[in-house]
Amino acid sequence: MSVEISMRIAILDDYQRVALQYARWDMLGRDCDIQVFDRNLSSIDEAANALADFDVLCLMRERMPLPRELIERLPRLKLVIVTGARTRTIDLEAAASHGVTVCHTHPGESQYATPELAWGLILSCARSIPEEHRHVREGRWQETIGLSLGGKTLGLLGLGKLGSHMVPIARAFGMDVVAWSQNLTEERAASLQARRVDKDELFRLSDVVSIHLILGERTRRLVGAHEFGLMKPSAILVNTSRGPIVDEAAMIQALQTRKIRAAGLDVFDQEPLPPDHPLRTIPNAVLTPHLGYVTEGAYRAFFEDTVEGIAAWRAGNPVRVLAAPV
Structure with missing residues (x-):
């Protein structure tokens, strides 16, 4: 029996293609369609075209900036989860004004x-x-x-x-x-x-x-x-x-x-x-290709927190919030 997809989730910049191995993504439900991007979307046009149909974006640290210009071109976007405790590459004001919740994970190791x-x-x-x-x-x-x-x-x-x-x-x-x-x-x-x-x-x-x-x-x-x-x-x-x-x-x-x-x-x-x-x-x-935080322990913590963050948001109780819709 087929299940209707109600949420599309993009995992961005998973260069080693390991995100799905480090957390229980299946706990989010069969109605979630998860797509992994293992390369960097290097321009706003490329990112806007690739991500226009997604409700949730999962970002790895600051690999993928989210400026206002890109947020405005993602009509379905409702939630962003960024790994780490701080970010300087997401326009949080633009996210909030466009109805997007932004959450983060714990900092890892x-x-x-x-x-x-x-x-x-x-x-x-x-x-x-x-x-x-x-x-x-x-x-x-x-x-x-x-x-x-x-x-x-x-x-x-x-x-x-x-x-x-x-x-x-x-x-x-x-x-x-x-x-x-x-x-x-x-x-x-x-x-x-x-x-x-x-x-x-x-x-x-x-x-x-x-x-x-x-x-x-x-x-x-x-x-x-x-x-x-x-x-x-x-x-x-x-x-x-x-x-x-x-x-x-x-x-x-x-x-x-x-x-x-x-x-x-x-x-x-x-x-x-x-x-x-x-x-x-x-x-x-x-x-070296920005490996400072790239360890098994950090990745496991990042992706487990990401799944937890999506589940909490779906339940109406978002955690570790950086920006909320205004």
Whole structure:
């Protein structure tokens, strides 16, 4: 016996095609038609055409922006569930004025996962691990000279929930830790076994600079040509936060001219990174495709919360609401 479909649900940007494995979507009922999109809908026109017939959109973090222009072109949209605890890519006012409820999930385990990835990038840059791995696969042997971290200085741009998790690992490697952000105090830094310094001093002192700031007007293009000019030629920059915190053009020039040793990058101005982007060809850039929060534990929590959020909304009791119809 066929069941009439009363709700169409789109799961967006499920690059690994695992969303349906991490939660009990069947609990939503047989009247729900669920479609998974495993690629990014890169333009408003493409997204509007693909999503016009859906009632619910399930977003993975900030991979898919929802500006007013797109919301206005989705006539059936009634609910958006976004993974994570905050979002800056959804026009919440536009959603509310168009009768759309926006809810979020719990934050998952990014407070551990992202710093772990940052250390993976640091070690990859310091010891040329991706390059030497490729050499061994090609039948070659030992062509680079590494940089030991012991006795070096880690500079943290941001010493909050994520940045603070970097400190004990740095200490375990025998590194000194300095930190800076607009609101960081000497007392706060000292309580976390770091030393607060001015921003310019951080770039002059650090052998590794790791970014752990939220993207906003105060942090956009915070690291530019001036900062790269202060860094040691042997220094490493790591960004697992947001691409636009760094001036991309200035970073590319610093890498190409060897003003710095290397950069480990998990985030970019444009994501997914275009196939012809110059960073893809720079040998001293170690690149990962925004994997900071991409772990089994986080995904399980995200998708279970997403199903819970849809069920709660259908029952008339939405949870973790960011915006409600006006």
